[in-house]
Amino acid sequence: xxxxxxxxxxxxxxxxxxxxxxxxxxxxxxxxxxxxxxxxxxxxxxxxxxxxxxxxxxxxxxxxxxxx
Numbered sequence: 001x002x003x004x005x006x007x008x009x010x011x012x013x014x015x016x017x018x019x020x021x022x023x024x025x026x027x028x029x030x031x032x033x034x035x036x037x038x039x040x041x042x043x044x045x046x047x048x049x050x051x052x053x054x055x056x057x058x059x060x061x062x063x064x065x066x067x068x
Contacts, residue, residue, distance in 0.1 A: 007035070007052040017062075025049055033057045 008016075010024040017024065028034050033054050041047035 006055040008055060008058055010051050010053070013053055013058055016058075024053075025051060027061070028053050028057070031057055031061070 010021040010028070013024045013028070014021045028051060029036065029049070031053075034057060035052040035054075037050040037052060038048040039045070
């Protein structure tokens with residue numbers, strides 16, 4: 001049995017949650033365990049966001065939202 005972690009893109013998570021990818025980016029950007037593979041903002045270049053959301057973090061968020 002493999003211990004490979006499944007990662008979701010913001011687009012995949014947005015389809016599941018029925019929200020926009022930007023909403024997913026805002027909700028998950030500061031969560032522990034989420035990978036930010038993007039580039040930082042510099043004086044002449046805009047920041048580029050590339051998030052990968054572990055399935056465990058996504059499932060915990062869904063469970064947390066449903067409890068509220």
